[in-house]
Amino acid sequence: MYNGKYIIPGLIVFLGLITFPFWYNIVAGAPYAKAKLPLPADQKECIEKAEFMRAEHMQILDEWRDKVVRDGARIYTASNGKQWAISLQNTCMKCHANKVEFCDKCHLQNSVSPYCWTCHLEPKGNQ
Amino acid sequence: MNNCRRKFLKIAGLSALGLGVKPALDLLTVPDAHALMPPDAYKPDAKGLKAKHWGMVIDTSKFDKPEKFEKVIQACHNTHNVPEIPGKQEVKWLWTDEFKATFPDNEQHYIPDKVESRKFLLLCNHCENPACVRVCPTKATFKREDGIVMMDMHRCIGCRFCMAACPYGARSFNFGEPRPYLKYENPEYPTRMRGVVEKCTFCTERLALGKMPYCAEASGGAILFGDLNDAKSEVRKALKENFTIRRKVALGTSPSVYYII
Numbered sequence: 001m002y003n004g005k006y007i008i009p010g011l012i013v014f015l016g017l018i019t020f021p022f023w024y025n026i027v028a029g030a031p032y033a034k035a036k037l038p039l040p041a042d043q044k045e046c047i048e049k050a051e052f053m054r055a056e057h058m059q060i061l062d063e064w065r066d067k068v069v070r071d072g073a074r075i076y077t078a079s080n081g082k083q084w085a086i087s088l089q090n091t092c093m094k095c096h097a098n099k100v101e102f103c104d105k106c107h108l109q110n111s112v113s114p115y116c117w118t119c120h121l122e123p124k125g126n127q
Numbered sequence: 128m129n130n131c132r133r134k135f136l137k138i139a140g141l142s143a144l145g146l147g148v149k150p151a152l153d154l155l156t157v158p159d160a161h162a163l164m165p166p167d168a169y170k171p172d173a174k175g176l177k178a179k180h181w182g183m184v185i186d187t188s189k190f191d192k193p194e195k196f197e198k199v200i201q202a203c204h205n206t207h208n209v210p211e212i213p214g215k216q217e218v219k220w221l222w223t224d225e226f227k228a229t230f231p232d233n234e235q236h237y238i239p240d241k242v243e244s245r246k247f248l249l250l251c252n253h254c255e256n257p258a259c260v261r262v263c264p265t266k267a268t269f270k271r272e273d274g275i276v277m278m279d280m281h282r283c284i285g286c287r288f289c290m291a292a293c294p295y296g297a298r299s300f301n302f303g304e305p306r307p308y309l310k311y312e313n314p315e316y317p318t319r320m321r322g323v324v325e326k327c328t329f330c331t332e333r334l335a336l337g338k339m340p341y342c343a344e345a346s347g348g349a350i351l352f353g354d355l356n357d358a359k360s361e362v363r364k365a366l367k368e369n370f371t372i373r374r375k376v377a378l379g380t381s382p383s384v385y386y387i388i
Contacts, residue, residue: 065281066281067169069277069279069280069281070269070277070279071169072171072175072271072331072335073169073170073171074171074172074175074335074336075169075170075171075172075173076168076169077167077168077169077170078168079168085172086169089314089315089316089317090315115320118320119280119317119318119319119320119323120317120318121208121312121314121316121317121318123314124312124314
């Protein structure tokens with residue numbers, strides 16, 4: 001290889017730099033801590049299982065809004081047979097009544113900024 | 128020999144790479160949430176009112192005092208979080224105007240004073256052939272099967288083509304954030320944001336729960352609401368008994384709001 005003595009160290013430095021975030025986090029510690037979310041005290045289960053909600057709530061919300069606005073289907077039958085009125089403001093936020101503690105905690109930590117609340121009203125009080 | 132072995136190693140290497148593709152792809156693809164959700168999980172509320180073609184009949188003679196308009200407009204605007212913005216950036220779902228502006232193609236000489244001085248309640252006409260729906264580039268506004276011209280705020284990009292297309296001025300654009308102009312927020316209904324177009328939706332959210340639109344409820348019988356396709360409905364009875372006109376029919380949009388003069 002021509003100029004191998006320059007190219008190979010150069011490549012090593014380059015790889016070191018672009019993988020910096022990975023090994024920095026390994027070396028420096030600061031492991032990812034899951035946000036602790038306050039769960040509604042008077043309810044045992046959300047509309048679906050907690051793991052499912054954690055992973056798929058955005059898909060559910062996306063599907064819900066289309067079903068309500070475009071198809072006029074306003075009742076969701078969960079996999080356990082329970083029926084729910086499809087509404088972010090009137091169903092989800094009735095239990096998860098504190099947007100700052102519930103929604104924002106994870107979203108801020110993971111740098112996602114959904115624009116639900118530019119139109120939808122967050123519950124008042126309880127903050 | 129040497130060459131052969133070289134070729135073999137190349138092919139073996141490529142094959143090994145190929146075996147690694149599937150697990151790598153599996154890592155990249157997102158599991159399909161729809162497959163996990165129960166099938167046929169969605170249905171309309173059983174209480175909901177159904178119709179083939181929702182329509183409205185407004186008895187204009189019963190709206191004889193400004194307070195009556197005010198009551199109806201407030202019932203709508205307060206519950207739908209419609210802001211009160213002064214000037215040209217106003218947002219309105221329900222509003223009023225005089226005869227000449229309401230029925231400009233119905234130019235009559237020597238019309239009775241009581242009609243000329245009368246105000247008319249105006250709203251989205253929920254046309255059978257809505258010009259706004261034709262021009263919407265994102266299908267944010269669309270016509271439902273029951274005749275209601277609906278807005279999907281999630282899809283509106285604020286291009287205002289629909290406002291240019293609507294011959295009735297029924298659509299309002301949010302030039303700024305509407306929330307500071309709300310006197311009161313109804314926590315059960317969303318507001319809008321800067322950059323979307325809004326209008327009357329014939330209270331679809333109420334019809335879905337089996338209730339009549341706010342304006343019809345607050346009008347004390349001056350506004351009738353029902354199925355125009357059903358010959359026995361209240362609206363059809365009113366149309367049979369009274370002479371009614373619609374706004375700007377010559378344009379071919381075929382409004383679903385009728386006015387008893």
